[in-house]
Amino acid sequence: MVYIKGELDLAAAEQFQRAVEPLANDATKLLVIHLDELTYIDSTGIGMLVALLKTRKKQGARFAIENVPPKVQRLFDLTGVSYFFSEANDTTERIGGQS
Amino acid sequence: MVYIKGELDLAAAEQFQRAVEPLANDATKLLVIHLDELTYIDSTGIGMLVALLKTRKKQGARFAIENVPPKVQRLFDLTGVSYFFSEANDTTERIGGQS
Amino acid sequence: MKEHETVVQLSIPADAQFIDIARLTLYGLAAKMGFSYEEIEDMKVAVSEACNNAVLHAYNGRRGMIHLRFEMSADALAIVIKDEGKGFDYKQVAKQAAPLSAKPIEDVKIGGLGLFLMEALMDDVSVTTADGTEVRLTKFRHRGEGEHAHECISPSSVQEQA
Amino acid sequence: MKEHETVVQLSIPADAQFIDIARLTLYGLAAKMGFSYEEIEDMKVAVSEACNNAVLHAYNGRRGMIHLRFEMSADALAIVIKDEGKGFDYKQVAKQAAPLSAKPIEDVKIGGLGLFLMEALMDDVSVTTADGTEVRLTKFRHRGEGEHAHECISPSSVQEQA
Numbered sequence A, B: 001m002v003y004i005k006g007e008l009d010l011a012a013a014e015q016f017q018r019a020v021e022p023l024a025n026d027a028t029k030l031l032v033i034h035l036d037e038l039t040y041i042d043s044t045g046i047g048m049l050v051a052l053l054k055t056r057k058k059q060g061a062r063f064a065i066e067n068v069p070p071k072v073q074r075l076f077d078l079t080g081v082s083y084f085f086s087e088a089n090d091t092t093e094r095i096g097g098q099s
Numbered sequence C, D: 001m002k003e004h005e006t007v008v009q010l011s012i013p014a015d016a017q018f019i020d021i022a023r024l025t026l027y028g029l030a031a032k033m034g035f036s037y038e039e040i041e042d043m044k045v046a047v048s049e050a051c052n053n054a055v056l057h058a059y060n061g062r063r064g065m066i067h068l069r070f071e072m073s074a075d076a077l078a079i080v081i082k083d084e085g086k087g088f089d090y091k092q093v094a095k096q097a098a099p100l101s102a103k104p105i106e107d108v109k110i111g112g113l114g115l116f117l118m119e120a121l122m123d124d125v126s127v128t129t130a131d132g133t134e135v136r137l138t139k140f141r142h143r144g145e146g147e148h149a150h151e152c153i154s155p156s157s158v159q160e161q162a
């Protein structure tokens, strides 16, 4: 489980990649990203989450995004990524991931 | 009793004067200024409080400043107004003001 | 500068570290003008997208600045985000500004969402690429009356209790 | 501009309503540089005092701007607050910059605390009145090492829990 706190923007990109990469590459474990405390996201952050999803999918590894604040959800909806994230969450649940 | 919330700066000066003037001129009542929720003050705000104190003193009216946050107290000390304010508070207590 | 317009300007290095400073200033001004929380959040993202682009695409890794100009009028806040970088073919790029479509995730290309989000989140977007890039983002105030930008808020409040 | 110096600039109308925008920007930059809460509060007051003076004394009621320049270096944050107003005799005024003395309250003159507070709250204050007024306020970083301004904070944090 990964909790993202604060702003997931261009300034935070490197730190995020560094923190998440080792977890992303471990296909044996379920990866859940919690967004409760995310105060800001833009296309940079959304791009990073989509990239993460692609990595996980390619490995056939489980991935879910949870506790999305309303203003973040709104941007997910606008940009069309909600579709992919909810699909990933469904799959993860189907194969028995628990948060 | 008057509670000052937010910033007591140049931008707030007019609003402060308008709100406090009628109370300042009523010498029969004790005037207590509560600063718990004051987030910012500078020389403008300090000047307004000193002016208020002078008005009250001239009328022989009771006046006290209470619940001063540490960072505000620091500015009161630096500028030398603490002396006048604590004197006013003492006088007010001596003549039996209750907060 | 138009009549009845109040202007604030901010220049920051074209470096990701400083984009949050642009957001802070935007927040302060938009709150002063009485925009809602949602409107302010929308503007924050749009302005950041324009800044992100200046950081990522304008200067090819060389040092440069981003100049922001906040134009406050009775009926709108316009934010102009300008760099002195290499510019780009806006007409061409604008055609591709769209959300991700529902295709298999493997085929989804990341990126290209910035201009789309600006369009989606602001009331008006215009881009000039004559001398670097200048993005102009406008949000109208949905209040009807033509009152002055200044009159609506004071940062402080005095509460009396008898 | 010196080497290893990062500069942010902000221009606001010389109007009391906008001084909080200067404080917001100052806060964002000083926090990024790792200054303590107390140091930031001190700088907020000092910068506001300089802005207050530009609003009150520089333009004689005419419209004008205040230009702020934030110079971030490894060892200090300097804030230059400039107006294009009428200037004043700094040497003369500086002599009178002092806290209120313990005389009867009836004799206390209100005012004249601005320059005193700037001196008291900053590590260095210099004033030039050649073409309007330019106040330069400096706060040193008490950290010893000469590390870069950027390295110390990232606004975001990622927390893992296995």
Ligand SMILES: Nc1ncnc2c1ncn2[C@@H]1O[C@H](COP(=O)(O)OP(=O)(O)O)[C@@H](O)[C@H]1O
Pocket (backbone or CB within 6 Å): A043, C049, C053, C054, C056, C057, C058, C083, C085, C086, C087, C088, C093, C097, C110, C111, C112, C113, C114, C115, C116, C133
């Ligand atoms: N300020 C700019 N300077 C140079 N090129 C830019 C600028 N802004 C946008 N562009 C170009 O427009 C393209 C699309 O931008 P955008 O929609 O924000 O998506 P993204 O930045 O993710 O590629 C960029 O890839 C870039 O080539």
Ligand SMILES: Nc1ncnc2c1ncn2[C@@H]1O[C@H](COP(=O)(O)OP(=O)(O)O)[C@@H](O)[C@H]1O
Pocket (backbone or CB within 6 Å): B043, D049, D053, D054, D056, D057, D058, D083, D085, D086, D087, D088, D093, D097, D110, D111, D112, D113, D114, D115, D116, D133
């Ligand atoms: N930016 C300025 N432009 C013109 N005069 C100024 C400026 N700053 C300060 N002064 C002059 O210096 C005096 C002292 O300033 P200060 O110590 O801040 O106290 P105050 O502003 O309360 O008078 C002011 O009264 C004014 O005459």
